[in-house]
Amino acid sequence: MHRIGVFVCHCGTNIAATVDVKAVAEEMGRQPNVVFAADYPYMCSEAGQNLVQDTIREQRLTGVVVCSCSPRMHEATFRKAAAKAGLNPYMVEIANIREQCSWIHKDKVSGTEKAMILARAAVAKVQLNAPLTPGTSPVTKRALVIGGGIAGIQTALDIADAGFDVDIVEKQPTIGGKMTQIDKTFPTLDCASCILTPKMVDCAQNEKIHIYAFSEVESVSGFVGNFSVKIRKKARFVDASKCTGCGECVEKCPMKKVPNEFNMGLDNRKAIYIPFAQAVPKVATIDPNYCLMLKNGKCGMCSKVCGANAIDYKQQDEIIEEKYGAIVAATGYNPINIDKFDEFAYHQSPDVITSLELERLMNAAGPSNGTLVRPSYLNKQDDHNAHPKKIVFVQCVGSRSTCSEKGAKEYCSKICCMYTAKHAMLIRDKYPDTEVYVFYIDVRTPGKLFDEFYRRAVEQYGVHYIKGMVGKVAPKADGTLDVQASDLISNEQLHINADLVVLATSIEPDKTARSLATMLTASMDTNDFFTEAHPKLRPVESPTAGVFLSGVCQGPKDIPETVTQAGAAAAKVIGLLAKDKLVGNPCIAHSDELMCNGCSSCEKVCPYGAISYEDKEFRQPDRTVAIRRVASVNPAVCQGCGACTVACPSGAMDLYGFSNNQIMAEVDAICR
Amino acid sequence: MQEMIDRAKELLADGTVDRVVGWRSGEFSYDITPGVFRSAEELDESFIYNDLCAPNLSKYLIKESRKEGKLLVFLKPCDTYSFNQLLKEHRILRENVYVIAVPCTGKIDVDTIKDKGIKGITSIESDGETVTIHTLYGDKTMPKAETLGDKCRTCKSKKHVVYDEIIGEDGEVNNDGARFELVEKLENMTPDERFEFWRNELSKCIRCNACRNVCPACSCENCVFDNPNSGIQQRAAVNSFEENMFHLIRSFHVAGRCTDCGECTRVCPQNIPLHLINRKYIKDINEFYGDYQAGEDAMSRAPLNAYTFDDCEPGIVYSRGGKA
Numbered sequence: 002m003h004r005i006g007v008f009v010c011h012c013g014t015n016i017a018a019t020v021d022v023k024a025v026a027e028e029m030g031r032q033p034n035v036v037f038a039a040d041y042p043y044m045c046s047e048a049g050q051n052l053v054q055d056t057i058r059e060q061r062l063t064g065v066v067v068c069s070c071s072p073r074m075h076e077a078t079f080r081k082a083a084a085k086a087g088l089n090p091y092m093v094e095i096a097n098i099r100e101q102c103s104w105i106h107k108d109k110v111s112g113t114e115k116a117m118i119l120a121r122a123a124v125a126k127v128q129l130n131a132p133l134t135p136g137t138s139p140v141t142k143r144a145l146v147i148g149g150g151i152a153g154i155q156t157a158l159d160i161a162d163a164g165f166d167v168d169i170v171e172k173q174p175t176i177g178g179k180m181t182q183i184d185k186t187f188p189t190l191d192c193a194s195c196i197l198t199p200k201m202v203d204c205a206q207n208e209k210i211h212i213y214a215f216s217e218v219e220s221v222s223g224f225v226g227n228f229s230v231k232i233r234k235k236a237r238f239v240d241a242s243k244c245t246g247c248g249e250c251v252e253k254c255p256m257k258k259v260p261n262e263f264n265m266g267l268d269n270r271k272a273i274y275i276p277f278a279q280a281v282p283k284v285a286t287i288d289p290n291y292c293l294m295l296k297n298g299k300c301g302m303c304s305k306v307c308g309a310n311a312i313d314y315k316q317q318d319e320i321i322e323e324k325y326g327a328i329v330a331a332t333g334y335n336p337i338n339i340d341k342f343d344e345f346a347y348h349q350s351p352d353v354i355t356s357l358e359l360e361r362l363m364n365a366a367g368p369s370n371g372t373l374v375r376p377s378y379l380n381k382q383d384d385h386n387a388h389p390k391k392i393v394f395v396q397c398v399g400s401r402s403t404c405s406e407k408g409a410k411e412y413c414s415k416i417c418c419m420y421t422a423k424h425a426m427l428i429r430d431k432y433p434d435t436e437v438y439v440f441y442i443d444v445r446t447p448g449k450l451f452d453e454f455y456r457r458a459v460e461q462y463g464v465h466y467i468k469g470m471v472g473k474v475a476p477k478a479d480g481t482l483d484v485q486a487s488d489l490i491s492n493e494q495l496h497i498n499a500d501l502v503v504l505a506t507s508i509e510p511d512k513t514a515r516s517l518a519t520m521l522t523a524s525m526d527t528n529d530f531f532t533e534a535h536p537k538l539r540p541v542e543s544p545t546a547g548v549f550l551s552g553v554c555q556g557p558k559d560i561p562e563t564v565t566q567a568g569a570a571a572a573k574v575i576g577l578l579a580k581d582k583l584v585g586n587p588c589i590a591h592s593d594e595l596m597c598n599g600c601s602s603c604e605k606v607c608p609y610g611a612i613s614y615e616d617k618e619f620r621q622p623d624r625t626v627a628i629r630r631v632a633s634v635n636p637a638v639c640q641g642c643g644a645c646t647v648a649c650p651s652g653a654m655d656l657y658g659f660s661n662n663q664i665m666a667e668v669d670a671i672c673r
Numbered sequence: 674m675q676e677m678i679d680r681a682k683e684l685l686a687d688g689t690v691d692r693v694v695g696w697r698s699g700e701f702s703y704d705i706t707p708g709v710f711r712s713a714e715e716l717d718e719s720f721i722y723n724d725l726c727a728p729n730l731s732k733y734l735i736k737e738s739r740k741e742g743k744l745l746v747f748l749k750p751c752d753t754y755s756f757n758q759l760l761k762e763h764r765i766l767r768e769n770v771y772v773i774a775v776p777c778t779g780k781i782d783v784d785t786i787k788d789k790g791i792k793g794i795t796s797i798e799s800d801g802e803t804v805t806i807h808t809l810y811g812d813k814t815m816p817k818a819e820t821l822g823d824k825c826r827t828c829k830s831k832k833h834v835v836y837d838e839i840i841g842e843d844g845e846v847n848n849d850g851a852r853f854e855l856v857e858k859l860e861n862m863t864p865d866e867r868f869e870f871w872r873n874e875l876s877k878c879i880r881c882n883a884c885r886n887v888c889p890a891c892s893c894e895n896c897v898f899d900n901p902n903s904g905i906q907q908r909a910a911v912n913s914f915e916e917n918m919f920h921l922i923r924s925f926h927v928a929g930r931c932t933d934c935g936e937c938t939r940v941c942p943q944n945i946p947l948h949l950i951n952r953k954y955i956k957d958i959n960e961f962y963g964d965y966q967a968g969e970d971a972m973s974r975a976p977l978n979a980y981t982f983d984d985c986e987p988g989i990v991y992s993r994g995g996k997a
Binding site: 092500595596597598599601602605606627628629630648650651652654661662665 | 762892895902927931974
């Protein structure tokens with residue numbers, strides 16, 4: 002027989018003003034098996050908790066109901082208090098008479114009535130509660146970081162710094178990501194590679210960090226603390242352990258006409274290549290789409306000149322399997338495809354470029370060795386027309402737009418206002434004879450020293466900021482561009498004869514993020530950004546336990562924010578890996594094998610992949626043995642959502658702590 | 674029929690199968706029952722396939738396919754949907770079953786004949802067009818079409834969706850929507866009329882469990898109505914409304930999995946049109962989530978087991994509650 006205590010909280014006037022707490026306590030005292038019922042001003046205070054603990058001891062309570070705020074607030078508080086008094090913490094139920102009652106009712110009569118109903122339901126439920134003990138699972142003390150950009154690099158360095166092994170999987174031949182392509186960084190205007198490449202080298206030299214470059218995650222199984230990941234090491238056709246990165250092969254390769262993705266296709270590279278001088282690992286890679294040897298079997302020049310004998314035309318993709326305790330998604334972003342933005346004449350004129358292309362044009366390692374030239378004059382840089390005299394920047398190209406059919410995004414890409422100000426300022430600084438116009442919807446520059454930076458572009462460097470959007474860019478016969486725009490402040494239509502138009506294109510999550518999210522069973526929003534476990538309070542954790550988020554894959558951010566978040570993700574990973582064992586949540590699903598049909602309904606609806614099937618032998622009543630397919634729940638993966646319990650046709654699936662019977666008892670109590 | 678027996682004998686003789694699941698006569702010659710045949714002699718003696726062989730054999734394969742040896746089963750178009758659905762639910766071991774598809778032109782429903790006031794039936798013969806009914810009071814003939822139950826009159830498909838080999842020619846899926854005509858009639862009632870209709874129909878229920886026991890979707894190892902922990906086992910005894918709930922709970926349990934084979938109504942000794950409840954759900958699922966036929970294949974994900982962003986909102990479902 003149960004002995005239940007009911008504790009009704011006033012929460013100051015939060016509850017007591019709308020609910021007659023004394024009446025609730027009295028009414029609960031009359032419920033079956035309730036041996037104690039009292040009200041108290043602040044149940045969560047130390048005195049309130051002591052009341053609960055003393056009553057548990059004195060009244061030998063077997064169950065406790067606290068009528069107070071949402072269980073999200075103080076369920077843990079009261080469970081701990083009960084445990085201290087010797088009661089299993091899962092024998093405590095909370096009736097939420099604040100958020101779900103007093104806060105939404107104005108009238109005390111109806112508020113009190115509802116509080117009584119909610120309390121009655123909790124009392125009915127607690128009668129069916131059973132003591133629960135959480136299970137534990139071991140932790141593999143190694144982390145996987147997917148993506149080797151600045152986010153992944155920073156996360157990996159921080160995890161390694163704490164003494165844990167960490168692997169970086171990067172799909173490109175080198176780590177470094179987008180930041181390698183950026184010339185200068187705002188708001189300090191220091192050189193991006195000068196601050197990035199030391200970190201890349203740190204990664205390479207750190208004994209705790211292993212880099213799988215030119216590799217991709219093939220599949221993920223397992224659960225927090227115990228992930229098993231298959232990684233595909235793509236064939237480079239170069240033995241990375243032998244290659245010294247001398248570059249002799251690149252020098253001699255006859256296939257010169259391969260668009261160089263590192264320079265955004267503004268110049269060419271060879272079929273065998275090292276993306277850039279500071280690449281990590283500094284290993285050559287053969288591009289099988291262009292290599293004459295791989296395509297036609299004729300050439301073999303690189304193999305002939307390689308002193309290290311590293312070229313291997315027969316190299317195959319290799320799949321390796323590793324175990325990890327935590328996984329960090331750091332898959333980053335790409336500028337959107339602007340093929341459908343015909344109005345900007347991106348495909349009609351080489352002198353309409355994206356901001357990332359401008360970064361390469363202004364970079365010393367770029368196609369023009371750092372001299373700003375119009376792309377149409379890249380091969381005749383000495384021409385007096387090569388240098389652009391009038392440059393128009395267009396902001397929000399594909400951002401803050403509802404034209405989803407063009408590939409535009411509704412969100413603000415966040416970084417464009419600042420990098421456009423940076424570009425404008427750098428150009429005005431280096432080429433003071435250049436006129437620079439920036440068309441904007443709003444200038445958004447919150448952040449430390451950010452607005453000052455933008456003001457400097459306007460006030461000190463004389464950049465013309467014009468509120469309004471560019472409607473059309475029309476290439477003219479003389480090679481210049483007619484930019485047609487509206488100035489919303491002076492309310493006039495403008496025609497600017499520009500030499501160069503730079504489009505601040507929106508950014509979007511890398512395309513691989515979607516398939517990765519499926520593998521990780523991590524959730525995504527409609528824009529394919531990873532969703533965080535809580536937008537404010539758990540911003541670097543995915544709702545899937547053991548999966549963490551670093552960098553732009555979670556939402557648009559600049560480098561300082563990315564590094565901050567990367568460090569935060571690392572801190573969470575370290576916190577996880579530092580544990581020897583993980584304590585699970587005991588409120589998880591379990592399957593009654595005697596009732597399970599093995600129909601797979603539960604497996605289909607499980608969002609966490611926690612359910613698997615096995616063929617088991619069962620002794621039948623007639624003493625024969627039958628083999629049946631039955632479900633089993635992995636207790637470390639199950640999050641206790643209960644989707645399986647409603648999908649199960651036979652009722653074999655049930656949830657500890659929220660059993661079908663408990664829920665029916667609550668419903669019955671409410672309807673009584 | 675002889676072609677089926679000959680082929681079954683061949684497969685038994687060459688060791689492809691060890692047993693044959695088919696039909697034989699029950700207590701009356703028109704009362705057909707499923708049967709398992711182990712030898713050529715047994716087949717010759719009692720194997721039957723005619724216009725009265727309505728029973729859906731798929732459900733029997735759950736148990737039979739788990740026994741030792743391989744099975745030959747003859748499946749009508751209707752039955753192949755149930756077979757596929759059970760494959761999807763991992764209930765039938767496919768590798769132990771050899772399926773021969775057999776054609777069906779609709780099965781005679783004895784209750785439909787009895788409803789026409791014909792009594793004392795001793796046997797029924799059919800030539801495929803005309804049905805001759807021998808009774809204690811003399812012979813009666815009528816066109817076969819008049820002897821079909823609702824299920825066969827509004828046949829959903831004469832196409833076999835799964836088989837290893839086929840006897841005769843495969844038919845076509847029937848999408849004319851005729852099978853939902855009676856459901857629409859019910860939908861057009863007021864809630865009170867509809868409540869009255871079902872209270873009246875379900876009041877005839879004697880809780881014999883025939884509908885549950887014959888239903889291929891009702892194949893749980895331990896039915897919730899037999900499970901003392903389910904909380905509903907004894908509810909039927911509380912009052913007549915709770916007793917009616919048996920059918921509503923059962924129909925919810927098979928929603929999205931019911932292939933509309935109509936066995937529930939066929940076996941009901943009280944002639945309750947139980948299949949109309951299931952058809953209502955099938956119609957709703959089609960309208961809410963797009964056309965879906967359970968058992969059409971053994972792989973696809975059922976709408977009630979899948980979530981997509983364009984699923985309709987509960988409010989839409991609620992607002993379609995019926996005409997007030």
